[in-house]
Amino acid sequence: MHTLPDAFLAAIARGFPDDFASTDADDLRTYGRDWTRVFEAAPSLIVFPRTTDEVSRLLALANQHRVAVVPSGGRTGLAAGAVACRGEVVLSLSRMRHMAPVDVSGGTVRVQAGAITEVVHQHAGEHDMTWPVDFASKGSSQIGGNIATNAGGVKVIRYGLTRQWVLGLEVVLADGRVLELGGALEKNNTGIDLRQLFIGSEGILGVITEATLKLTRNPGKLDVLLFAVDDLAGVLRLFREVRRAPLVPMAYEFFTDVCLRRVLQHRTLRAPFAAPSSHYVLLEVERGDKLDDWIASLFDRELVRDGVLAQSPQEAADLWSLREGISESLSATGMPHKNDISLPVAALEAFTSRLDAVFQARYPGWEIAVFGHVGDGNLHINVMKPDDMAKAAFLAHAKEADRDMFALVAEHHGSISAEHGIGLLKKAALPYTRTADEIAIMRAMKAVLDPNGILNPGKIFD
Amino acid sequence: MKILVSAKRVSDPNAKLAIAKDGKWIEGDVEYILNPFCENAIECALQIAEANEGTETVAIGIGDDETARFIRQGALARGIDRGILVSAEEASIDSDLIARIYQGVVHREKPDIVLLGKQAIDGDSNQVGQLLAEYLGWPQATFASKVEVSGNKAIVTREVDGGLETLEVSLPCVITADLRLNEPRFASLAGIMKAKKKPFDELEIDDLDLEDTDTKVQIVGLSTPSGRKAGVIVKDVTELVQKLRSEARAI
Numbered sequence: 002m003h004t005l006p007d008a009f010l011a012a013i014a015r016g017f018p019d020d021f022a023s024t025d026a027d028d029l030r031t032y033g034r035d036w037t038r039v040f041e042a043a044p045s046l047i048v049f050p051r052t053t054d055e056v057s058r059l060l061a062l063a064n065q066h067r068v069a070v071v072p073s074g075g076r077t078g079l080a081a082g083a084v085a086c087r088g089e090v091v092l093s094l095s096r097m098r099h100m101a102p103v104d105v106s107g108g109t110v111r112v113q114a115g116a117i118t119e120v121v122h123q124h125a126g127e128h129d130m131t132w133p134v135d136f137a138s139k140g141s142s143q144i145g146g147n148i149a150t151n152a153g154g155v156k157v158i159r160y161g162l163t164r165q166w167v168l169g170l171e172v173v174l175a176d177g178r179v180l181e182l183g184g185a186l187e188k189n190n191t192g193i194d195l196r197q198l199f200i201g202s203e204g205i206l207g208v209i210t211e212a213t214l215k216l217t218r219n220p221g222k223l224d225v226l227l228f229a230v231d232d233l234a235g236v237l238r239l240f241r242e243v244r245r246a247p248l249v250p251m252a253y254e255f256f257t258d259v260c261l262r263r264v265l266q267h268r269t270l271r272a273p274f275a276a277p278s279s280h281y282v283l284l285e286v287e288r289g290d291k292l293d294d295w296i297a298s299l300f301d302r303e304l305v306r307d308g309v310l311a312q313s314p315q316e317a318a319d320l321w322s323l324r325e326g327i328s329e330s331l332s333a334t335g336m337p338h339k340n341d342i343s344l345p346v347a348a349l350e351a352f353t354s355r356l357d358a359v360f361q362a363r364y365p366g367w368e369i370a371v372f373g374h375v376g377d378g379n380l381h382i383n384v385m386k387p388d389d390m391a392k393a394a395f396l397a398h399a400k401e402a403d404r405d406m407f408a409l410v411a412e413h414h415g416s417i418s419a420e421h422g423i424g425l426l427k428k429a430a431l432p433y434t435r436t437a438d439e440i441a442i443m444r445a446m447k448a449v450l451d452p453n454g455i456l457n458p459g460k461i462f463d
Numbered sequence: 464m465k466i467l468v469s470a471k472r473v474s475d476p477n478a479k480l481a482i483a484k485d486g487k488w489i490e491g492d493v494e495y496i497l498n499p500f501c502e503n504a505i506e507c508a509l510q511i512a513e514a515n516e517g518t519e520t521v522a523i524g525i526g527d528d529e530t531a532r533f534i535r536q537g538a539l540a541r542g543i544d545r546g547i548l549v550s551a552e553e554a555s556i557d558s559d560l561i562a563r564i565y566q567g568v569v570h571r572e573k574p575d576i577v578l579l580g581k582q583a584i585d586g587d588s589n590q591v592g593q594l595l596a597e598y599l600g601w602p603q604a605t606f607a608s609k610v611e612v613s614g615n616k617a618i619v620t621r622e623v624d625g626g627l628e629t630l631e632v633s634l635p636c637v638i639t640a641d642l643r644l645n646e647p648r649f650a651s652l653a654g655i656m657k658a659k660k661k662p663f664d665e666l667e668i669d670d671l672d673l674e675d676t677d678t679k680v681q682i683v684g685l686s687t688p689s690g691r692k693a694g695v696i697v698k699d700v701t702e703l704v705q706k707l708r709s710e711a712r713a714i
C-alpha cells in the first residue's frame with residue numbers, strides 16, 4: 002500500500018475545493034487504468050482540477066513533496082501511458098472541457114485539454130469545419146490525450162498526424178510554471194519549437210492544459226467502398242493504384258477476414274459480401290465523376306476480387322463500422338495481445354512475408370487479427386489468447402514472440418510503435434527503434450523539465 | 464414468373480431540409496437515398512427470383528434522371544433484371560396518381576407479383592400498395608415480414624398490432640414490404656457496372672393510357688415542427704410540482 006505524505010494531503014485539503022480530490026474505490030479503479038488491461042490499477046488519489054491555476058498549484062505541491070503524478074485524459078490509450086499502478090496521484094483533465102468560440106477567419110479554436118475529441122468535431126462542424134484527427138475512440142478520447150500521444154487515426158493519409166493540427170499549447174511544467182507555446186500563430190520561426198517537444202511526449206514532460214487547434218473545411222460528399230482481395234500483396238497493389246488514381250483518398254484501411262469474423266460476432270452488422278475473402282480494403286474518397294471509370298479499370302485488370310459501394314450515408318457508416326469496430330470487438334470477444342508497428346510502405350511486402358514465418362514458428366495455429374492504416378505503412382497486429390491458455394502464460398509467450406517480430410521491424414527500418422506510443426507497455430522494446438544516443442538525449446530533456454522525475458515516472462523509459 | 468418492384472428515392476432522414484420559398488416543397492442540397500422499404504422489397508424480389516428459376520424482376524421508379532440513378536444503383540446493381548423510369552415531377556404527383564401509374568405499368572408488363580415498400584419514409588403516406596390492389600382488383604398483403612411463394616400463391620406473414628398474421632393470397636397480388644422482412648444486400652461493384660448495360664425503358668405518363676391523371680391531394684403548405692424549448696432545472700420537488708401544474712398543465 003502506498004501512502005502520500007500527510008503534509009501534501011493537508012495542503013490539498015486546505016488549498017483546493019472540496020470536490021477536487023477523490024479516494025473513492027470506483028474512482029481509483031476507473032482513473033487508474035486506460036484501455037489496456039495488463040497492469041493492475043493502484044493509484045492513491047485522483048484529482049480533478051478545473052483551471053490551469055489549479056493544475057499549476059497541484060504540480061508545484063507534488064514537486065515539493067516528490068509525489069508522482071499521472072496526467073490522465075480519456076484513458077483510451079493503448080500503451081498504458083495513463084495507467085497508475087504504483088500509488089501515484091492521477092491528474093484527470095476531464096473537468097477542463099471548455100471550448101472557446103470557433104475563430105472562422107483564423108480557422109482555429111482554443112479548447113481546454115479535457116475537451117472530448119468528438120465534441121470538438123461537433124463544435125467546429127457548426128461552422129462546416131473540422132479538426133481532422135479521427136479514430137474509433139474519439140467519443141471518449143480528449144484533446145490533451147490526442148496531443149500527448151500525437152495520435153494518428155484513419156485520416157492520416159489525407160491530413161497527417163495530430164502534430165500538424167496544433168498551433169499553440171499551454172503547458173504546466175512539473176514545478177508549476179505555465180508555458181504558452183505558439184499561441185495561434187501559423188508561422189513562428191523563433192528558435193527551437195518547444196511546442197513540438199510536448200506533442201507525443203506521453204505526459205512525461207508537462208501537463209497540457211489548453212490548446213489552439215488548427216481547423217480545416219469539412220470535406221465534401223464522400224464515397225465509401227469496400228474491396229475484397231486475396232492477400233496483403235493484393236492490398237498493396239491496390240494501394241499503388243489509389244496513389245495514382247484521379248481521386249482524393251480520405252482513408253485507405255485494410256483488415257483480414259479474422260477481424261471481420263470477430264466484428265460480426267460482436268456486433269449485429271450485415272456481412273458485406275456473399276462469400277468471404279482473406280483481405281479487405283476500405284477506401285473512402287471525395288466524391289467525383291472519375292470514380293466509375295477507375296473502378297471499371299480495376300475489374301478489367303483483375304486487381305480486386307469483389308467490391309461494394311455504399312449507396313447511402315447509412316451504408317457508408319455500416320461499412321466503416323466493420324473497420325472501426327475491430328479494436329472493440331477483439332477485446333469484447335477475447336483477449337488480444339496488441340502490436341502497432343509501422344514500416345516504410347515500400348518494405349511492407351518483404352516484411353510481412355518474413356513475418357509469416359515468425360508467426361508459424363511462434364504461434365502455430367493461433368488466431369492472429371491484422372488490420373491497419375496500410376496507407377501509412379501502419380499494421381495493427383493482434384494475437385488472440387487461445388481459450389485454454391492462462392492469461393499470464395499467454396502474455397509471457399507473446400512477449401517472447403514480440404522480440405522476433407521487433408528484430409524484423411528493426412531490420413526493415415520500421416517502428417515498434419507507430420501511433421499508440423510507448424507508455425509502460427512497450428518500454429522494453431524502445432531500443433529496437435531508437436538508438437542509445439537518442440534515448441540518452443530524451444532522458445536529458447526530461448531531466449531539464451522535470452528534475453525530480455514526478456511526471457508520469459516509469460513511462461517511455463525508467 | 465415476373466415481379467415488378469418499386470425503387471423510389473427519398474430525402475435522407477439525417478439531412479437538414481429547408482422549405483422552398485413557395486412553401487410547398489423542399490429545397491437545398493438534399494441528399495437522397497433509396498427508400499429503405501423499397502430496399503426490402505428489392506431484396507425480397509431477388510430472393511424469390513433466386514429460389515424460382517426463370518423469374519424476371521423489373522424495377523420501376525417515378526421521377527427524373529436522379530431517380531433513374533437510384534433504379535440503376537439501388538435495384539439493377541443489386542441484381543434486378545431491368546428498369547423502367549416513368550418521367551414525372553415528384554412535387555406534382557400524389558399517392559393516387561402513383562398507384563394509377565403503377566396500374567398502367569402493370570397492364571403493360573403483366574407481372575405475377577407487385578412488390579412495393581410499405582411506405583416512403585419521407586412522405587409517409589402508406590397508400591400506394593393498397594390503392595393499386597384496389598384498382599387492379601388484386602389481393603393485397605401489406606406490411607410483410609415474411610414472404611413465401613409456392614405455385615400460384617404467396618404465404619405472407621404481416622406485422623400487425625398485437626402479433627403476427629399469416630395470409631395466403633393467390634397470384635397475381637400486391638405485397639408491401641416491412642423493415643423486418645430481410646436484410647438488403649450491398650450493391651456490388653461488379654453489379655454496379657453490369658447495371659449500366661441492363662435494359663432500361665423510359666416512359667411518359669401519356670404512354671400509359673391512364674383514364675384519370677388528376678391529383679386528388681394538393682399540398683397547401685409545409686412547415687417545420689416547432690423547435691423544442693430549452694429545459695429548466697428545478698431546485699426541488701415542490702417547484703417541480705408547481706411547474707407541472709402551472710406551466711405544463713400536466714397535473
Ligand SMILES: Cc1cc2nc3c(=O)[nH]c(=O)nc-3n(C[C@H](O)[C@H](O)[C@H](O)COP(=O)(O)OP(=O)(O)OC[C@H]3O[C@@H](n4cnc5c(N)ncnc54)[C@H](O)[C@@H]3O)c2cc1C
Pocket residue numbers: 035036071072073074075076077078079081082083094114135136137138141142143144145146147148149150151152153154155203204205207208209210328329420421424457460
Ligand atoms: C478503439 C480504439 C481505437 C483507437 N484508434 C487509434 C488510432 O487509430 N490512432 C491512434 O493514434 N490511436 C488510437 N487509439 C489510441 C488512443 O485512443 C489515442 O492514443 C488517444 O489519443 C488517447 O487519448 P486519451 O485522451 O484517451 O489519452 P489517455 O489514454 O488518457 O492518455 C494517453 C497518454 O497521454 C497522457 N496525457 C493525457 N492527457 C494529457 C494531458 N492533458 N497532458 C499531458 N499528458 C496527457 C497520458 O499520461 C498518457 O501517457 C485507439 C484506441 C481505442 C480504444
